[in-house]
Amino acid sequence: MITIPLEPDSDQPMYIQIYEYIKNEILTGRLSCPERLPSARSLAAYLQVSRSTVDTAYEQLVAEGYVDAKEKRGYFVNSITHTQKFTVSGHTEMVPDKTKKETVPVLYDFNPDAIDTAHFPYSVWKSIGKNQLDNPINFLAGDSLGIPELRQSICDYLHGSRGVNCTPENMIVGAGLDYLLQLLCVLFQRKAVIALEDPGYRSARQILTSNGYQILDIPLKGKAFDVDMLRQSNADVCYVTPSHQFPLGSVMSIARRQKLLSWAHEKENRYIIEDDHDSEFRYKGKPIPALQSLDKGYKVIYIGTFSKAISPAIRMGYMVLPPALMARYRTLCATYACPVPRISQAILNDFIQGGYFEKHLNRMRKQYKGKHDYMLEQIRLHFPSGLIELSGDNAGLYIIIRYLGPLSAEEIEKRAEKNGIRLRPLHGYYANLPADYLPSYLLGFADLSMEQIADGITCLAEKVFLPHDSYLS
Amino acid sequence: MITIPLEPDSDQPMYIQIYEYIKNEILTGRLSCPERLPSARSLAAYLQVSRSTVDTAYEQLVAEGYVDAKEKRGYFVNSITHTQKFTVSGHTEMVPDKTKKETVPVLYDFNPDAIDTAHFPYSVWKSIGKNQLDNPINFLAGDSLGIPELRQSICDYLHGSRGVNCTPENMIVGAGLDYLLQLLCVLFQRKAVIALEDPGYRSARQILTSNGYQILDIPLKGKAFDVDMLRQSNADVCYVTPSHQFPLGSVMSIARRQKLLSWAHEKENRYIIEDDHDSEFRYKGKPIPALQSLDKGYKVIYIGTFSKAISPAIRMGYMVLPPALMARYRTLCATYACPVPRISQAILNDFIQGGYFEKHLNRMRKQYKGKHDYMLEQIRLHFPSGLIELSGDNAGLYIIIRYLGPLSAEEIEKRAEKNGIRLRPLHGYYANLPADYLPSYLLGFADLSMEQIADGITCLAEKVFLPHDSYLS
Numbered sequence: 015m016i017t018i019p020l021e022p023d024s025d026q027p028m029y030i031q032i033y034e035y036i037k038n039e040i041l042t043g044r045l046s047c048p049e050r051l052p053s054a055r056s057l058a059a060y061l062q063v064s065r066s067t068v069d070t071a072y073e074q075l076v077a078e079g080y081v082d083a084k085e086k087r088g089y090f091v092n093s094i095t096h097t098q099k100f101t102v103s104g105h106t107e108m109v110p111d112k113t114k115k116e117t118v119p120v121l122y123d124f125n126p127d128a129i130d131t132a133h134f135p136y137s138v139w140k141s142i143g144k145n146q147l148d149n150p151i152n153f154l155a156g157d158s159l160g161i162p163e164l165r166q167s168i169c170d171y172l173h174g175s176r177g178v179n180c181t182p183e184n185m186i187v188g189a190g191l192d193y194l195l196q197l198l199c200v201l202f203q204r205k206a207v208i209a210l211e212d213p214g215y216r217s218a219r220q221i222l223t224s225n226g227y228q229i230l231d232i233p234l235k236g237k238a239f240d241v242d243m244l245r246q247s248n249a250d251v252c253y254v255t256p257s258h259q260f261p262l263g264s265v266m267s268i269a270r271r272q273k274l275l276s277w278a279h280e281k282e283n284r285y286i287i288e289d290d291h292d293s294e295f296r297y298k299g300k301p302i303p304a305l306q307s308l309d310k311g312y313k314v315i316y317i318g319t320f321s322k323a324i325s326p327a328i329r330m331g332y333m334v335l336p337p338a339l340m341a342r343y344r345t346l347c348a349t350y351a352c353p354v355p356r357i358s359q360a361i362l363n364d365f366i367q368g369g370y371f372e373k374h375l376n377r378m379r380k381q382y383k384g385k386h387d388y389m390l391e392q393i394r395l396h397f398p399s400g401l402i403e404l405s406g407d408n409a410g411l412y413i414i415i416r417y418l419g420p421l422s423a424e425e426i427e428k429r430a431e432k433n434g435i436r437l438r439p440l441h442g443y444y445a446n447l448p449a450d451y452l453p454s455y456l457l458g459f460a461d462l463s464m465e466q467i468a469d470g471i472t473c474l475a476e477k478v479f480l481p482h483d484s485y486l487s
Numbered sequence: 488m489i490t491i492p493l494e495p496d497s498d499q500p501m502y503i504q505i506y507e508y509i510k511n512e513i514l515t516g517r518l519s520c521p522e523r524l525p526s527a528r529s530l531a532a533y534l535q536v537s538r539s540t541v542d543t544a545y546e547q548l549v550a551e552g553y554v555d556a557k558e559k560r561g562y563f564v565n566s567i568t569h570t571q572k573f574t575v576s577g578h579t580e581m582v583p584d585k586t587k588k589e590t591v592p593v594l595y596d597f598n599p600d601a602i603d604t605a606h607f608p609y610s611v612w613k614s615i616g617k618n619q620l621d622n623p624i625n626f627l628a629g630d631s632l633g634i635p636e637l638r639q640s641i642c643d644y645l646h647g648s649r650g651v652n653c654t655p656e657n658m659i660v661g662a663g664l665d666y667l668l669q670l671l672c673v674l675f676q677r678k679a680v681i682a683l684e685d686p687g688y689r690s691a692r693q694i695l696t697s698n699g700y701q702i703l704d705i706p707l708k709g710k711a712f713d714v715d716m717l718r719q720s721n722a723d724v725c726y727v728t729p730s731h732q733f734p735l736g737s738v739m740s741i742a743r744r745q746k747l748l749s750w751a752h753e754k755e756n757r758y759i760i761e762d763d764h765d766s767e768f769r770y771k772g773k774p775i776p777a778l779q780s781l782d783k784g785y786k787v788i789y790i791g792t793f794s795k796a797i798s799p800a801i802r803m804g805y806m807v808l809p810p811a812l813m814a815r816y817r818t819l820c821a822t823y824a825c826p827v828p829r830i831s832q833a834i835l836n837d838f839i840q841g842g843y844f845e846k847h848l849n850r851m852r853k854q855y856k857g858k859h860d861y862m863l864e865q866i867r868l869h870f871p872s873g874l875i876e877l878s879g880d881n882a883g884l885y886i887i888i889r890y891l892g893p894l895s896a897e898e899i900e901k902r903a904e905k906n907g908i909r910l911r912p913l914h915g916y917y918a919n920l921p922a923d924y925l926p927s928y929l930l931g932f933a934d935l936s937m938e939q940i941a942d943g944i945t946c947l948a949e950k951v952f953l954p955h956d957s958y959l960s
Contacts, residue, residue: 079740189826267552353662
């Protein structure tokens with residue numbers, strides 16, 4: 015018989031107490047194979063509990079394999095290895111994330127990745143959201159490419175605003191650019207050498223390398239993509255940002271676009287990945303049409319997201335694939351589920367269909383243009399003209415400032431930190447820094463108020479870049 | 488001078504009309520390099536439009552590279568390749584998805600992947616959703632591992648209900664199992680041979696193979712994972728479903744768990760992926776603790792999702808990584824964004840924190856147990872006992888029926904289709920069908936009413952499996 019110290023008043027049901035006790039006896043070796051457990055009837059009588067309590071405990075022990083039930087013979091302890099002795103100690107000592115460090119409080123954060131959330135039409139979004147929360151269909155698995163209505167809406171938008179040739183059948187909705195690039199990594203089957211713009215989008219580089227691709231960094235030649243160097247390389251695929259080079263901001267000329275398309279057409283496995291990242295925000299003239307719109311031969315993979323136009327937090331992007339790659343997707347990724355929650359897709363679709371997206375874009379273009387122009391004005395006001403060069407090409411959510419004065423990058427960044435200014439150096443976007451690199455910074459303005467822009471730029475000019483002689487501490 | 492047929496009443500602004508006209512002239516070769524455009528002033532006078540209209544058109548042409556602006560000399564047509572002639576024709580001929588086909592209307596769909604959406608607490612979810620829609624923080628990019636509050640809530644839940652050892656620092660929130668497996672593909676750097684249960688989860692197999700991994704299918708030995716065969720193989724990683732084998736439903740015994748852990752501990756690069764897919768739904772006794780809870784040496788990668796417990800459409804899962812893999816994640820995937828929308832994370836966190844998740848699980852366990860027991864009862868009522876074998880181990884959202892009679896699988900499936908019954912054959916889950924395989928089907932019950940279960944099982948018994956002699960058409 016087994017004496018089990020039962021606690022009838024405990025929160026734990028009696029059957030669990032019996033189960034836990036016997037399990038521990040087995041795990042510690044006090045009960046061992048092939049010992050026979052007392053019959054359920056006799057143990058129940060001994061412990062003065064109901065027969066079904068012991069039955070349930072025994073069944074649990076059987077289900078987990080501690081005990082075997084042999085018909086008409088009873089319950090027998092199973093053979094268990096007791097020797098799981100490992101030198102590494104408990105799980106609670108998990109390595110904490112040490113990447114964060116304490117710094118001086120940040121007063122002015124010129125974050126180029128920020129967006130303006132103050133002007134988002136929350137009430138519209140919320141009312142659409144409420145409606146969709148009422149729809150139980152949003153709790154059922156949806157189409158693996160993304161819900162068809164949303165794909166149609168995005169197609170219409172892309173065709174109208176970017177000239178992109180697409181149909182819902184060759185579009186995949188995914189959880190942002192990072193996810194879509196991971197899908198492309200599957201589609202290329204690790205057989206491609208991929209050329210990237212240098213400087214360029216760092217996350218793309220990391221995703222491609224961590225997925226086993228060989229990368230070829232192609233230095234921009236005076237802010238332009240060097241198609242001749244690409245042609246001389248063994249790259250099969252190139253990743254470009256033709257409408258607004260990231261991060262330099264230049265626009266790929268029509269001649270270069272044609273040259274790039276010709277390169278792609280020369281071999282069957284060549285493709286161009288067009289990352290059309292913040293094409294919505296151009297403050298002068300009409301939008302630059304997408305490279306994909308010029309492509310007559312299915313060579314351009316077009317990727318875009320709603321990260322800048324709506325929010326990076328909604329994790330929603332789309333990819334337009336040429337038919338050959340779409341066919342490969344249907345074979346290789348047939349079972350892949352669409353990673354975007356169905357309700358998020360439904361909300362976005364209503365937002366586009368209701369005309370709110372277009373209204374929001376127009377409003378934000380005006381807002382951002384105001385901030386962009388004001389930041390330019392403030393920079394011109396507070397910096398002497400020979401000290402810096404500006405670039406940005408009247409688009410996007412940041413301006414690049416290139417410093418021509420005597421301070422080193424280290425000094426500038428030290429001063430900035432000391433004055434509570436967070437700077438994003440351009441050099442972080444380079445794989446290989448060019449010989450003529452001068453300290454340059456991306457100055458984001460999207461989430462700053464006009465006052466913050468004025469104060470931040472004044473502080474930057476007067477306390478970081480200007481007083482060349484007074485910096486001694 | 489250029490004569491441009493302007494339409495002042497058109498929807499298109501004048502500057503776009505000028506831009507489009509000149510662009511076309513260049514693209515068709517009627518204007519060619521190095522021709523000089525008329526000065527903006529003279530063209531404006533000639534067309535009787537304002538100077539700024541022509542300026543804007545010219546700037547757009549310059550921005551897109553059709554024209555070069557040379558200081559003090561004017562605007563010159565750039566050299567453009569006109570020779571983009573490709574044999575493939577227009578984009579509208581995209582390959583349509585032909586995987587769908589017309590069938591007899593489905594009256595009874597025993598879908599094992601379905602969930603019951605009728606009992607979801609929509610009003611609670613909606614009210615949480617409304618609150619979170621009001622919070623602009625949900626429109627800002629969140630933590631790349633998932634928001635810390637949610638990771639803490641999931642840790643608490645897993646620790647309490649599954650015995651999993653975890654902290655928010657070694658947990659990654661991702662867009663469902665598929666996404667998390669893709670992340671693991673990155674972490675193993677394509678260097679591992681991965682052993683899978685056969686039969687098993689088909690999507691896992693596809694994700695791993697399409698990501699370039701060599702797969703070893705390990706046939707289950709009487710419904711149990713064959714650790715001896717694993718040991719004799721060159722596999723480094725194995726993917727298992729210990730609490731409820733998918734699809735057979737068996738529970739991995741404690742002895743086998745210990746053996747599997749011992750195998751993993753023998754070499755540094757060995758890991759076990761534990762897919763704890765529908766651990767929430769066990770109808771007898773207490774839940775089977777996770778394999779990870781027994782692991783003292785950081786060898787188990789624990790993956791779970793909310794697909795069954797809440798909905799597959801919310802695309803939310805989590806992965807608990809051993810410290811060595813977590814460190815690798817922080818290096819290789821430092822820039823990867825969390826693919827789950829921030830607002831979805833915040834809603835789920837409130838749902839768990841408010842106690843609604845636990846309540847919902849308890850309610851659903853009761854609902855599903857009711858349907859499970861009722862389906863068993865109906866099967867026992869309508870099928871003669873020697874004709875079929877049942878399995879399912881009192882857990883999960885389906886029962887497996889194994890047919891012992893004379894009909895072929897083909898005949899059964901033809902009859903089922905003719906009678907409007909959709910069956911999911913077990914053989915679809917096998918990589919290699921065992922010699923003793925008999926026609927078997929997964930009968931899901933989650934989204935069926937009691938009436939549908941009774942009618943569907945009756946129809947299945949009487950019209951599909953039973954009338955062995957009357958089937959002639």
